[in-house]
Amino acid sequence: MQNGWVREAVTSARRVVVKIGSSSLTTATGGLDTARVDALADVLAGLCAEGREVVLVSSGAIAAGLAPLAIPRRPRDLATQQAAASVGQGLLIGRYTASFDRHGLVVGQVLLTVDDVTRRVHYRNAYRTLRKLLDMRAVPIVNENDTVATEEIRFGDNDRLAALVAALVHADLLVLLTDVDALYTGDPARPDTRKVTDVHGEADLEGITLGRPGKAGVGTGGMITKVEAARIATGFGIPVVLTATPLAPAALAGEEVGTLFHPVAQRPTARLFWLAHATSPRGRLHLDPGAVQAVVTRRKSLLAAGITAVDGAFTAGDPVDLVDSSGAPVARGLVNYDAVELPTLLGRSTVELAAALGPGYEREVVHRDDLVLL
Numbered sequence: 001m002q003n004g005w006v007r008e009a010v011t012s013a014r015r016v017v018v019k020i021g022s023s024s025l026t027t028a029t030g031g032l033d034t035a036r037v038d039a040l041a042d043v044l045a046g047l048c049a050e051g052r053e054v055v056l057v058s059s060g061a062i063a064a065g066l067a068p069l070a071i072p073r074r075p076r077d078l079a080t081q082q083a084a085a086s087v088g089q090g091l092l093i094g095r096y097t098a099s100f101d102r103h104g105l106v107v108g109q110v111l112l113t114v115d116d117v118t119r120r121v122h123y124r125n126a127y128r129t130l131r132k133l134l135d136m137r138a139v140p141i142v143n144e145n146d147t148v149a150t151e152e153i154r155f156g157d158n159d160r161l162a163a164l165v166a167a168l169v170h171a172d173l174l175v176l177l178t179d180v181d182a183l184y185t186g187d188p189a190r191p192d193t194r195k196v197t198d199v200h201g202e203a204d205l206e207g208i209t210l211g212r213p214g215k216a217g218v219g220t221g222g223m224i225t226k227v228e229a230a231r232i233a234t235g236f237g238i239p240v241v242l243t244a245t246p247l248a249p250a251a252l253a254g255e256e257v258g259t260l261f262h263p264v265a266q267r268p269t270a271r272l273f274w275l276a277h278a279t280s281p282r283g284r285l286h287l288d289p290g291a292v293q294a295v296v297t298r299r300k301s302l303l304a305a306g307i308t309a310v311d312g313a314f315t316a317g318d319p320v321d322l323v324d325s326s327g328a329p330v331a332r333g334l335v336n337y338d339a340v341e342l343p344t345l346l347g348r349s350t351v352e353l354a355a356a357l358g359p360g361y362e363r364e365v366v367h368r369d370d371l372v373l374l
């Protein structure tokens with residue numbers, strides 16, 4: 001794909017999802033940095049004034065809650081993080097409300113869980129709310145609903161959430177704002193690293209060391225989750241710009257600042273791409289070799305006859321991994337049964353099941369249209 005075309009897509013992007021990390025919103029001593037929130041609001045208000053629609057995905061709830069609760073550093077345990085997020089989220093939105101109000105803009109708080117962006121019915125609801133806010137010229141401010149998320153079902157960082165929100169609202173561009181101006185070939189604190197201006201695909205990421213979160217100690221994912229977010233968004237055909245807040249206007253004006261991740265030319269079916277990248281498996285189905293062959297080579301639906309064991313506490317409609325006899329995942333799919341229903345069905349043919357249990361049990365365990373190979 002030509003650089004010029006993608007730069008043009010960046011400058012003309014109408015709907016933009018902007019993600020900002022905790023490290024860019026807090027002071028060195030902890031607590032919200034009002035000046036930085038104001039600076040971000042100024043940049044985003046500028047985009048709105050150009051006629052662009054902006055969805056902000058903002059981290060910072062946990063970091064903002066630390067000082068009021070006299071917690072000296074970012075806690076590791078989930079319960080304390082959730083308590084901090086509960087205190088901090090209100091402060092964060094309060095600050096945004098005041099900052100955007102300086103530009104006559106109204107903000108709307110949208111707290112999402114993993115389910116809201118991965119389950120079809122839920123993400124339609126989330127889309128409707130976001131769409132409505134944009135129609136009413138409000139700026140949606142999205143964060144993970146930290147207080148109800150559990151350790152297993154949680155993004156933790158907001159980078160991947162932002163990529164999924166970008167896909168959800170059919171954004172033209174995703175902007176990842178952090179405390180470094182671009183992706184570097186290694187930890188930017190080291191002297192021997194170089195700036196990476198363009199990433200066209202996996203080959204451009206070879207040899208790059210993706211390190212831990214920065215010195216502020218309030219971020220979570222570091223560059224690993226940002227690159228993963230860029231992979232998800234570009235896989236949906238959405239270009240991604242990674243840079244620091246002060247450079248955002250220049251980046252959106254088409255200047256060569258930050259790192260531009262180019263969208264992949266060949267777009268996979270959105271729904272299957274979603275299944276492979278956006279979902280976390282809620283369980284595992286162990287397949288016998290015949291079933292692996294049927295699913296992987298012959299692209300057939302998975303039937304109960306080919307399943308030898310089941311792990312996990314999923315319900316019908318959940319994503320599950322299909323694993324071979326060594327435990328390696330070969331595919332992911334949306335399962336048609338609850339975990340508790342499956343043990344009595346295993347190894348039995350659909351004809352036998354329909355005769356014994358009724359016609360409702362004739363259905364596949366995972367339909368081939370709901371399957372993606374890993």
Ligand SMILES: Nc1ncnc2c1ncn2[C@@H]1O[C@H](COP(=O)(O)OP(=O)(O)O)[C@@H](O)[C@H]1O
Pocket residue numbers: 020021022023024059177178179180182183184185186187188189208209210211212213214215218219220221222223
């Ligand atoms: N290859 C790399 N290029 C750029 N930054 C990197 C790289 N590896 C690690 N980092 C670190 O990632 C940090 C940003 O991640 P993080 O602290 O999680 O930010 P945020 O709070 O914005 O999500 C940077 O401050 C930088 O120190």
Ligand SMILES: N[C@@H](CCC(=O)OP(=O)(O)O)C(=O)O
Pocket residue numbers: 020021022023058059060061062063085143144146156157158159218219220221222
């Ligand atoms: N939802 C959390 C996000 C946690 C976090 O630190 O994310 P990030 O700064 O994007 O790496 C919060 O608001 O604190």
